[in-house]
Amino acid sequence: MAALLTVKSIQMTTATVTVNTEIVARLNAYAAFTSSTPDAVIVAALEYVFTADKEFSKFTETHKDHPQLLRVKEPKAAVKRRKVRQSDSTPKVS
Numbered sequence: 001m002a003a004l005l006t007v008k009s010i011q012m013t014t015a016t017v018t019v020n021t022e023i024v025a026r027l028n029a030y031a032a033f034t035s036s037t038p039d040a041v042i043v044a045a046l047e048y049v050f051t052a053d054k055e056f057s058k059f060t061e062t063h064k065d066h067p068q069l070l071r072v073k074e075p076k077a078a079v080k081r082r083k084v085r086q087s088d089s090t091p092k093v094s
Contacts, residue, residue: 003034005044014073 019027031038050056 005034005041005048014075015070016073017070 027038027041031041034041
């Protein structure tokens with residue numbers, strides 16, 4: 001039997017959510033079943049729900065200004081590291 005969801009690779013944003021232990025186990029199993037990652041399964045499942053729920057589609061058309069309840073973690077800025085010359089890393093003895 002084919003997988004219910006088609007999982008595709010997309011750019012991800014990090015957010016923290018809490019789910020029960022049973023869902024985590026089933027999520028890991030579905031990710032293994034689809035040869036994917038749990039993150040990609042969650043995204044595909046949510047896309048499916050958002051598309052299939054016609055009442056939600058009507059809601060989003062009329063409620064453009066809704067509260068942002070999910071906290072998104074901002075990506076950390078890349079830290080520039082200074083190159084250490086060999087002479088700088090050698091301890092100086094007086």
